[in-house]
Amino acid sequence: MSTFNENLEKYASLAIEVGANVQQGQTLVISAPISAIDFVRMLTKKAYEKGAANVLHEWSDDVLTRTKFELAPDETFETYPKYLAKHRIDLAENDAAFLFVLSSNPDLLNGIDPKRIQTNSKTVSTALATFTKYEMSDKISWSIVSVPNEAWAKKVFPELDGEKAVHALWDAIFNATRANLSEPVNAWKEHIDTLESKATYLNEQKFKALHYQADGTDLTIELPEKHIWISAESINEKGTPFVANIPTEEVFTAPLKTGVNGTVSATKPLSYSGNLIENFSLTFKDGKIVDYQAEKGYDTLKHLIETDEGSHFTGEVALVPHHSPISDTDLIFFETLFDENASNHIAIGKGYAFCLEGGKEMSEEELKDNGLNDSLTHVDFMIGSEKMDIDGILPDGTRKPIFRKGNWAF
Template sequence: MSFEKNLDKYAKLAVKVGVNIQEGQILLVRSPIECAPFVRKVIKHAYEAGAKNVHIEWSDEECTLLKYLHAPDETFNEFPKWISDQYVDIAKEGGAFLTVYAQNPDLLKDVDPQRVANFQKASGIALKEWRSYTLSDKCKWSIVSIPTEAWATKVFPNVSTDEAIDKLWDAIFKCTRVDNEDPVDAWKKHNADLKSRMDFLNNKNFQTLKFKSSKTDLTMELPEGHIWLSGASKDPNGIDFNANIPTEEVFSMPHKFKVNGIVHSTKPLVYGGNIIDDFSLTFKDGKIVDFTAEKGAETLGKLIDTDEGSHYLGEVALVPFRSPISDTNIVFFNTLFDENASCHFAIGSAYNTCIKNGDDIKDDDLDKYGVNSSLTHVDFMIGSNDMNIVGITHEGEEVQVFKDGNWAF
């Protein structure tokens, strides 16, 4: 009964805090078929919240793998137009999008990386218009995760499948604050705390951030007019939503051409059904000019070469080393969780909401403002317990932002 109660609270949290469904709104849920029991609860809460209609887009990883192994090469150079049209139509109608992300981290490890790269690029092109809605908060969207057998046994390989799933559920309930009596209220307080960090950074209006740890030594300038944002966002009607559950980050955008130095990953990155681990990126004038990886080097190279924008950064996010997620001491092999246990950057597109009047900047003028644009946006983790971050204001004042991995204020 306790598990069923928490599962129901989690579904309600996804609806009320994640996408925050309003009366008469459409919801599209994208989910693996294994997560159907959770999705059914989401549907119930969505209709109780006043949803006009809930559409479901099911996926199955075994079918995905069969496609990658046996379909002809040309299959991966195209993306179904009817899917992208559906997403855009729902966004234009003011609909919301909930994604249940529960990927097997090793799903495509035996697949030709070029096939994966080709489809990532094709889908990026096809979904560009829809992503313009999510990147600028023109529609409400959210991501949550549910244990599956493949994911749970990757995280907990030394126990039975059932025990691994139970342990992952316990961790998810803790990290998402579902273990509170009233998770919705707990998230209101959490969002308020994140907002106080956001307000501090916006008031300081730093020109430069310097990241220094045993493995990272990087200087990053921020564009003029940059804006720091935190967990809760607002749609065009001023309705709050949380794009990520969980979230512990305060984030903005680096200047596209003003990042210099070396950064080293501190957690594995799962990308395109493969794991990239123990990797470094070297930047000169914003561009990735060199990289290394102990695992997944070819996949990392394909990611960087997606397009011109994927050679630059689009996001900088500050996350304390001490957080509910980090305190579990679990490597989740799931970016939604791992990125919220660690400071992170993102290769690829910036969020238009992270710069003043971002929606009004024409594509041809993005470089002038230092805003990166790309077909992709992939977060990778760089935080550690020895990470120190110093902010430098336009007046030359130096402020300790992070000390030994945690907020210094």
């Protein structure tokens, strides 16, 4: 059995070698909370050992973030430093890779005026829109990993005290990311191949629509004519592979913006902007959210949906079997990076250009004409369960089973 330090080393190697896939002579930008300094030092060392020319760091801190939202004047949240946005864009245009280290506190902004959170989210999203476009069109290599903190760990394991909860969350992360295996890099190569085989089958079928049925869900999602199913591995404009999410269990594509109809119920809480949204449902007509309910976090959900016109529509549909390494833990992580990989999910907001045939080369107008949604935001929420059935509908109306009782049916 591997020790904690051995698993941590393997986890860092996965982030550098499989996630960001740092190349010889490349610059790596690591964005992380200051609480993750020890892990960032490990990542930095491995990046240089892999051949990085330079490793740059962007830091954040939950306490400082909370203080700002409590005490800063309202107008502070209406501006974003231009030099920070330009710095990101300049690095991206000079072939830098980006590694985002998350350390969630699902309740960080609990009690903060949702309007402040909405204003800040919109301001930041607007300022970083060009960078986000680079991410969502595979221009650059980027990846996301997570490290525990005590507040997050105690949310996941409320029955444990602080230190034990943190260790338990580390173990869950190592398991979910396959970092606790003897050769995780090779295990990831096999995992990528498995997911790619599912994407290949779905692409061969050329389904016109998907029909979802489960408790509280009866939803039809039409797909663009040029849709492409994507799995774990992406390829940047230089031809270099990378894995954007560690972990990942999904195969996904873009829905037709105006082709979503029916009602869908979330099956896991959504942590959004430091607040939890729980037991919520959305109703769609011709792609647009026309009604929504939430037992907790209604105002947060409202402000998410009202971010802009595009946040009233969807940008992603993802298939994840109920029996997966993350789902089988029966844990709710209160972190979308993990919870989305335990469940089928869809996303409010912007669609990925690379989910359309030829989409990476399309103009914004061409993407729109081909049915892709545009928005400042992209937020996944979880809808899968062991009771979910999904049919693929062919152009002639024939149905083929994709999921039965929450798992792959082919």
